[in-house]
Amino acid sequence: MAAPLPPLRPIPIKERQSVVFIEKGEVDVLDGAFVVVDVTGIRTQIPVGGIACVMLEPGTRVSHRAAALAARVGTLLVWVGEAGVRLYSAGQPGGARADRLLYQARLALDETLRLKVVRRMYAMRFGDEPPARRSVEQLRGIEGARVRRSYQLLAQKYGVKWSGRDYDQQDWDSADIANRCLSAATSCLYGVTEAAVLAAGYAPAVGFIHTGKPLSFVYDVADVYKFETVVPVAFKVAAAPTGNVERAVRLGCRDVFRQTRLLERIIPDIETMLAAGEIVPPAPPDDAVGPAIPNPDSLGDAGHRA
Structure with a gap:
């Protein structure tokens, strides 16, 4: 009788590759391996x-075994549209932790604490402190003006015709080349950011600057890195488009994620952002009922299933 396999030990997010795109194939687990099988059987x-994140494009089918394996090892599966510019659905790699959810929710619901977190996000994004005595709404307006100016400066730097961020979610192909490249680039960033948010045990929907959307907190966190990483890649590709520009953007994003060591930074940076609220995360109560099947210690990040 063969010896049982050792338990899975998830690799921390910071030590993973960032993102992989799969299209036109069946994703399954064969002989214990996570594989893609094309129409010829290869x-x-x-x-x-x-x-960290597997993007599943149209023409992809995923078996139950493949989805279960991805969940156990803490890899986020994201179902996206062609070229990755629409997000339809996403798995949850590890399950949010109640203590971190309560901590995040308390910070978001208290306007004073929320403002502190927003100010920290602003400082991390732009490298300077935001103006004093401004509300969240006012800071959002100031941020928007700086972002628009940043787009204009990058367009000038790379010699790209730019008339503003403009796209139709129902008709992505109608956008100009620069906007298409930006959409492809930001989808890569949002994918790996959501994987990190979930791995850390937080809720993607509970945002501070962005609100009311399923990925509000993902947008908050991703915006800290956007102009450092993917936006320059998008304008660089748009300046000299050849062949499949979306693929060129993805490859550029993958390289810049590695160069900036992004996956090593996201989870610690989330802790830094939330620590601006200056409250202690709640501890589980003494009489809390433990899980029926306790999770052993894991080498993965907080939130991974052991």
């Missing part, structure tokens, strides 16, 4: 445990 093995 298998391509994907090292799923070493990837």
